Amino acid sequence: MQKVRVRFAPSPTGYVHVGNARTALFNWLFARHHGGTLVLRIEDTDVERSEQRYEDQLLEDLRWFGLDWDEGPDKGGPSGPYRQSERQDLYRRYSMELIERGFAYYCFCSPEQLEQERQEALKAGRQPQYSGRCRKIAPEEAARRAASGEAAAIRLKITEWNFRWNDLVHGETTFSGEVIGDPILVRSGGHPAYNFAVVVDDHLMQITHVIRGDDHISNTPRQVALYHALGWEPPEFAHLSTILGPDRARLSKRHGATSLESFRLLGILPEALRNYLTLLGWSAADGKTEILNDAEVIAQFSLDHITKSPAVFDQEKLNWLNRHYLKQLPLKRVAELSVPFFVEAGLLSEPYGPPVLGWLGLVVEAVLNKIDYLSQVPEAARLIFEYDAEAAVSLLGGEEARGSEVLLQVAPKILAEPKLTYARFREILKEVQKSTGKKGKDLFHPVRVALTGADSGPELEKLIPIFEAGSELDLARPVLSAAARLRSFAAAARMT
RNA sequence: GGCGCUAUCGUCUAGGGGUUAGGACGUCAGAUUCUCAAUCUGGAGACCCGGGUUCGAUUCCCGGUAGCGCUACCA
Incomplete structure (x- = not known):
């Protein structure tokens, strides 16, 4: 090949x-x-x-x-220019060549006229296809009229009866020439039509394989006809x-x-x-x-x-x-990619320092398995940035919020910690487990609710370090530490 | 209307004249975890219809049907 x-x-x-x-x-x-x-x-x-x-x-x-x-247009290359708008002279040259060699002709029909004929044909149940009227105009006369400034499009003369190509994805594909009216090559405004420009460009750019959408299958016979008229070898076609x-x-x-x-x-x-x-x-x-x-x-x-x-x-x-x-992806990378979404959600303002980005990495890690794509991160991380004590109390029920054995014991221990680590948090829970006999869900649930204001969310193992580290950062939306959350919770519980 | 393209689980697909028709997403169930999620295990789930050809068609051929595209001085 x-x-x-x-x-x-x-x-x-x-x-x-x-x-x-x-x-x-x-x-x-x-x-x-x-x-x-x-x-x-x-x-x-x-x-x-x-x-x-x-x-x-x-x-x-x-x-x-x-x-x-x-x-391409941004980097150039041997087959440029790469914008069709800059290749007008090429199209003009080949359209003239086709006219001279009798493969194409000037068409003076107005678009309005054509549209009307089209509608009539459709109504009468006939094929809405160009009649070929202007084919009959003598070339000298047509050239004279075009030269005198009369609006003229250029059409290709379709003379073939069978089109056949081996499509690289569809296999052998055939069309009958009867169904194709003489296609416009150059519009009366002087701009090339798609089917003409692609052929000229693909050939001049020495394209070997045309891989494109299958909505172009019906265009392919027109293009093959053009290749033939120009004496060029068509490329391979593959329609997706x-x-x-x-x-x-x-x-x-x-x-x-x-x-x-x-x-x-x-x-x-x-x-x-x-x-x-x-x-x-x-x-x-x-x-x-x-x-x-x-x-x-x-x-x-x-x-x-x-x-x-x-x-x-x-x-x-x-x-x-x-x-x-x-x-x-590395967490740091995910954090970087999430920044625009945090900013947009009003949770982060630029500029921010490396510590913030590092902390964002923790946040992102905590919510990563809850999201499909990055724009969902801020919403998934909401309970980190917002703490609703009232919601926490009502979630637990006022009675439970005030009198929970677990909470009554856990809260003072957490409040006594200047800087809570998850390891210490674990210890505290173990101690409380021993003294209350509560374990598992009964132990964790009230603590989770009191700390997050929600009964579901990321692992506390991840949240607690995030709360603590976040509370020390200078953020657009301040993050509350575990202790601050509990104080606010206690206040809200007393009021109910 | 004419012409063309296409047709396997809900979706993306593998496969191919005789298969338990394979995989993935989703879905359902179980396991696990402090919850949700994630994860793991398991389950349900398909050859468009009708004719041929053939010992045998989901597979090959023809027709139908449906979806999509083209039928432009859009690309």
């Missing part, structure tokens, strides 16, 4: 959809597996929808996702299945988090997303392994392990992978 060159060609229209992200990922995996080249090309021919400012966002999202590319929402409709914004940015904001780890998206359509050779790092996937990746059928996006499974990767 010649040296692999693949491309990812998004249009900068705002955000990177997971479907596109997966296409990018598969191209990247394919390139890396074969030691080939990944080209990033910006498809901004649709001037009305493309905005320059979206491009930076696009590249940033892809980098966050963990992809890199070898050639669609990603659907839970309702089996094509995944879209209304399904919630579907863009790279939204997953970042949720606190999903890019490695988890990569792993998840890899599994959407591809499977490891053993048919079983699901947790794979980049190196493992790259080593195994192959187009013939790709499913043809569409896949429903499953946030639960992504969450599972995210939990896995979260636990894999």
Whole structure:
């Protein structure tokens, strides 16, 4: 096989959809597996929808996702420029060539006229297809009219009857030429249409494998016709299945988090997303392994392990992978990644020192097995930052709160500690266990409630050091020590 | 409407002419823990329908059905 060159060609229209992200990922995996080249090309021919400012966002999202590319608008390369908007002269040149060689022609039909014909055809139950009217105009006359400034689009003459290509994921795929009207190559405004620009670019950029969404299958015959007209060899095609929402409709914004940015904001780890998206359509050779790092996937990746059928996006499974990767990370790293979420929740203000970050590591560790993604950390850590004595009392019941044998004995012992460690806390509980005969749940539960204001939460073993260390830090929201909590609890209990 | 693509547990998938149809997420149960969670163990759970081909089809072929896509001077 010649040296692999693949491309990812998004249009900068705002955000990177997971479907596109997966296409990018598969191209990247394919390139890396074969030691080939990944080209990033910006498809901004649709001037009305493309905005320059979206491009930076696009590249940033892809980098966050963990992809890199070898050639692109930001790093150049031998096949540039990498923005379609900067390749106009190329499209013009090849469209002229096609006209001269009789493979394409000027079309003077107005969009309104075409739309009307289309509607009529639809109503009459006919194929809504371009009639080919302007094919009949003599080339000299057409050239004259176009030169005189008359609005003219350029269309490709479809002359083939059978289209056939061996799709690398779908296998032999065929289309009849009858169903394809002469496609627009260049719009009357002078901008190339998608089907034309891709072919010119893919060929000039020497793309060997076009890996893209299967919504492009129906476009492929048009493109193959173009390759033939231009006398070029078509690349290999591989069409990836669609990603659907839970309702089996094509995944879209209304399904919630579907863009790279939204997953970042949720606190999903890019490695988890990569792993998840890899599994959407591809499977490891053993048919079983699901947790794979980049190196493992790259080593195994192959187009013939790709499913043809569409896949429903499953946030639960992504969450599972995210939990896995979260636990894999050093605590300090998780703490760093959590910072924006603490700040947003008003629990932390910047700047903060290393001690705070270290303490955050403890907090994060305490709640790590309760969360799916990082944006849930502040809520899960709520009982560290907030202590509601009233809630504690009412949870226990006033009687119990005032007269609990356990609490009556534990409280003074804790209050007597200048700095409570968990080891000491354990001892205290042992002593009280001996004198009251209470153990297990009966022993721990009242203490937990009095200390946290809740009857469930992280292990006290983790909470107590967090309370103590937190109370000594200068935080946006001060953390109460165990002793402070008990004092406040006692006060609230007396009032009931 | 026309054309195309697709069809294995709820979901992602492995598999393939004869299998106890495998794995994972989720779910249920048990174990464990001061609670919740996590963890561990176990369970339930699938070959879209109808015809062929065949000794035998979930697997191959055809048709149907359903979902999705394309049918643009969007990409």
